Amino acid sequence: MTDEPLLRVSALSKFYGSRVGCENVTFDLWPGEVLAVVGESGSGKTTLLNCLSTRLLPSSGTASYRMRDGQWRELYRMSEAERRFLMRTDWGFVHQNPADGLRMTVSAGANVGERLMAVGDRHYGKIRATAVDWLSRVEIDEDRIDDEPRAFSGGMRQRLQIARNLVTGPRLVFMDEPTGGLDVSVQARLLDLLRGLVTDLGLAAIVVTHDLAVARLLSQRMMVMKDGRVVESGLTDRVLDDPRAPYTQLLVSSILQV
């Protein structure tokens, strides 16, 4: 691991007219680090994630990313072609709803292979072998490779979406509620898988979630957002065990105990 961060975000704000999406967010993300962004719905988590992944352009503020060659690039000054190239090679984006991140009408194998073909891979046999390998890594049987994701369960779709994103060996993955809408046992397996993949591949990730348990399991560091502002940030264990901001205390104490 290097001493230099991977992503530097400074005073990032996004306004929808006079309404605040997120305001004055500043943080650094290091390689291999998982950062959780938590908060209730409407707190600006997803707006922040969309700004960081350049799916939205912020109203003000900057974000710089250290490219594979070590060069720092200002994300919002890059051309659209460069941003989209980054998006499908060095980055991944896992949507809450797998249908948003998958092509539902093409087979699982093609879903995984699309990014490889997009960066110029033109050997069918190799693409297919890579797809088989990735499906097994996300615990999807090889004989499902030619099935469409429509025939998959929610948990399988989400795992397929993860495989599709990780196939080009990205260094930074954005996840928007990756376990949302899944039942708890499926959630647990998915979290286990994600944790393994993130550690094995040394991925940096920014995970948006309203589920504190997900944050606790996946992330080393977390930011708590309310009304578009970051109210508290720090090591995940510290924030959850010793919350300082009144809102964080409320959030932590609202967890249902079973």
Next chain:
Amino acid sequence: MTDIATYNFAYLDEQTKRMIRRAILKGIAIPGYQVPFASREMPMPYGWGTGGVQVTASIIGPDDVLKVIDQGADDTTNAVSIRAFFKKVANVAVTTETATATIIQTRHRIPEHPLNAGQVLVFQVPIPEPLRFLEPRETETRKMHALEEYGLMHVKLYEDIARHGRIATTYAYPVKVEGRYVMDPSPTPKFDNPKMHRSPALQLFGAGREKRIYAVPPLTDVVSLDFEDHPFEVQTFDQPCALCGAENVYLDEVILDDHGGHMFVCSDTDHCEKRREDGHHGHLAAETNLASGKTEPAE
């Protein structure tokens, strides 16, 4: 013929032809790029060649000789009607001979007879966007063309191989033009794709309903997309044409009776007739005298 004196030459008014010519020129300047144009209502339904007819009407002059084919044939309804249309509204000479035509409007075939410099091939295109069935958003496909993001096109070919063991796309087979734009060659059989590559003739494509014109200038590279381990190949036929005995041409299957009888004949009727006049015979050729390849002069 006084009853059509109210029509402008070649049906369209001069302003419209000007607009379409500008789109054609832009298309020629950017090979394979789909140029939007203000498609007009034509006296025929969409899907019958409104795009091709508008392109032809814009480039045709009194000295041109027009040939119109539909799936390779000069004698089907669509081909006969469009030929008659231009004979009437432009008073031009029409022909069925590939070699003597200056403009050939075609639906889904490229003639077997090699084209020459100076000839113009006008394609009728139903859906100009090769990415359409993979990405339904026009805004997105335009962006993909602009940024040269063509990975998705290979996803389609991948799907073919995964399902059928080979690239099963047989028509509208995507091509890359001059190393830049991915283009739909209109629903011509992929058999004709190699003919587009560095063709000495100008190739124009008109999509009336979708309001797009695109072009392949003469001697332009047109390369069919494929995989390294599944290279592009054209259809082959086990038997020669049943009427003229031609090999290495595109054949149509013709059903002869309701007992499974069928034969394969040239889809290019002009080519087939020319060969029979030259004394070639297939195994089902009847001993009849063929009068073909007429050029009707303008009246």
